[in-house]
Amino acid sequence: MLKRPVLRHESLSDKIHRFRGVLLIISVPLLLITFLIVLMPASTPSQSLQEYRNRKVPSDLRSPKSYAVIFDAGSSGSRVHVFCFDQHLDLVPIGKDLELFLQTNRGLSEYASNPRDAANSLVSLLDRAQSVVPKDLRPKTPVRVGATAGLRALGGDASNRILQAVRDLLKHRSTLKSEPNGVAVIDGTQEGSYQWVTINYLLGNLGKEYSNTVGVVDLGGGSVQMAYAISDADAANAPRISDGEDTYVKEMFLMGTKYYLYVHSYLHYGLLASRAEILKVSEDSINPCILVGYHGSYKYGGVEYPASASPSGSNVDECMRVASNALKVNESTCMHMKCTFGGVWNGGGGDGQKNLFVASFFFDRAAEAGFADPNVPIAKVHPREFREAAKRACETKLVNAKAAYPRVKEENLPFLCMDLVYQYTLLVEGFGLDPWQEITLVKQVKYRNALVEAAWPLGSAIEAVSALT
Numbered sequence: 017m018l019k020r021p022v023l024r025h026e027s028l029s030d031k032i033h034r035f036r037g038v039l040l041i042i043s044v045p046l047l048l049i050t051f052l053i054v055l056m057p058a059s060t061p062s063q064s065l066q067e068y069r070n071r072k073v074p075s076d077l078r079s080p081k082s083y084a085v086i087f088d089a090g091s092s093g094s095r096v097h098v099f100c101f102d103q104h105l106d107l108v109p110i111g112k113d114l115e116l117f118l119q120t121n122r123g124l125s126e127y128a129s130n131p132r133d134a135a136n137s138l139v140s141l142l143d144r145a146q147s148v149v150p151k152d153l154r155p156k157t158p159v160r161v162g163a164t165a166g167l168r169a170l171g172g173d174a175s176n177r178i179l180q181a182v183r184d185l186l187k188h189r190s191t192l193k194s195e196p197n198g199v200a201v202i203d204g205t206q207e208g209s210y211q212w213v214t215i216n217y218l219l220g221n222l223g224k225e226y227s228n229t230v231g232v233v234d235l236g237g238g239s240v241q242m243a244y245a246i247s248d249a250d251a252a253n254a255p256r257i258s259d260g261e262d263t264y265v266k267e268m269f270l271m272g273t274k275y276y277l278y279v280h281s282y283l284h285y286g287l288l289a290s291r292a293e294i295l296k297v298s299e300d301s302i303n304p305c306i307l308v309g310y311h312g313s314y315k316y317g318g319v320e321y322p323a324s325a326s327p328s329g330s331n332v333d334e335c336m337r338v339a340s341n342a343l344k345v346n347e348s349t350c351m352h353m354k355c356t357f358g359g360v361w362n363g364g365g366g367d368g369q370k371n372l373f374v375a376s377f378f379f380d381r382a383a384e385a386g387f388a389d390p391n392v393p394i395a396k397v398h399p400r401e402f403r404e405a406a407k408r409a410c411e412t413k414l415v416n417a418k419a420a421y422p423r424v425k426e427e428n429l430p431f432l433c434m435d436l437v438y439q440y441t442l443l444v445e446g447f448g449l450d451p452w453q454e455i456t457l458v459k460q461v462k463y464r465n466a467l468v469e470a471a472w473p474l475g476s477a478i479e480a481v482s483a484l485t
């Protein structure tokens with residue numbers, strides 16, 4: 017035991033001399049720890065997921081449950097997902113469901129000139145999300161806000177001011193744990209790879225060989241992503257990219273397995289953005305994709321495009337020609353072995369792409385057009401069904417459209433032929449799929465007898481939670 021110091025003035029060197037034994041005992045382990053920290057490689061989030069699954073953490077050292085709150089600030093609406101994981105990184109119920117999922121139908125980018133209103137549009141989602149996380153776990157529960165194509169396209173100052181207002185909101189209105197870069201525009205590559213993780217996690221594919229995983233396509237309002245696992249050899253031969261471009265191949269460690277993911281996101285080619293691209297390439301305001309009887313305009317990203325039907329009505333073949341021009345399928349030069357569209361490498365295909373899970377607007381429009389059952393979360397279809405449905409829609413007059421398509425929202429009716437043609441053209445001419453190949457349209461995936469949204473936030477939650485230990 018240390019002796020009580022006597023009350024007298026000692027010089028620093030006297031003190032060091034007197035406590036040299038203690039100092040030696042303390043400094044040796046400290047030096048050792050410092051040495052280890054310096055030598056340890058910085059772990060990436062995906063590495064930590066592998067470590068998380070492989071490491072045995074004594075259960076008394078960690079709370080048995082970890083929550084994650086993920087906001088998806090999409091171009092056409094904001095959503096919040098709350099997940100709860102056990103120690104094995106399996107989802108456990110929150111109430112009677114496996115996730116809390118809520119949404120608004122106005123994206124943050126629609127409040128471009130008013131960052132405070134943008135942030136306030138998340139208040140009700142935040143309050144509900146926070147209320148399902150037990151109070152004592154809130155300060156340990158990561159909260160992320162990932163903004164996608166809407167803020168990506170808005171860019172610059174306006175986007176930064178909105179993100180800052182959202183950070184302020186989280187700080188003042190919640191006790192959840194903010195991460196340093198937790199409120200941000202996520203890049204398309206991240207969005208695509210999270211979507212791949214979500215679907216393959218829910219299907220129980222993580223940890224299997226790459227050839228037993230499924231590929232994903234996610235058609236949002238502003239952008240569309242494709243992601244699938246490729247072989248080591250294909251990854252090694254992937255085209256080099258120049259500065260400023262997104263890399264094509266992302267390396268991920270998941271459940272003890274290393275994957276090479278081919279990922280690409282096409283900004284301006286989401287379903288709502290594509291309407292603007294299609295209207296831009298038709299010579300005048302007359303467009304062969306618009307239902308006869310419509311004379312008006314289409315507003316996207318703060319710009320208004322004149323949009324009117326041709327007197328002879330919409331026509332599936334002519335509309336396909338315009339859609340194909342909008343995709344620049346044949347126009348741009350392909351510098352790689354094979355391209356999708358716009359000069360983008362196609363990833364080489366292979367086993368990781370043979371099974372495709374196609375999400376978001378593909379499912380919605382197929383259900384609205386009547387060839388996917390809206391009450392079942394998954395539908396197996398063929399790309400040609402989009403063309404067949406398009407043909408029927410293109411032949412419909414606007415006056416009859418409401419009765420023929422009761423599920424379609426009023427504002428989308430004039431564009432139904434355009435949307436279905438675009439979806440077919442994107443799959444077949446853009447991504448090069450065989451019109452007769454079976455694909456799976458997916459809204460939700462069944463996981464332990466409950467349904468979970470087939471969207472990227474779960475992939476982000478898995479990453480956030482695995483980085484906690």
Ligand SMILES: O=c1[nH]cnc2c1ncn2[C@@H]1O[C@H](COP(=O)(O)OP(=O)(O)O)[C@@H](O)[C@H]1O
Nearest residue numbers: 090091092164165236237238239376377469471
């Ligand atoms: O959690 C989800 N579950 C099911 N569908 C979703 C979810 N999140 C987004 N979607 C689909 O994506 C469409 C809109 O895309 P979003 O607004 O996210 O555009 P973005 O991804 O281009 O930013 C929605 O209409 C819906 O079909």
Ligand SMILES: [Ca+2]
Nearest residue numbers: 090164236237
């Ligand atoms: Ca989205």
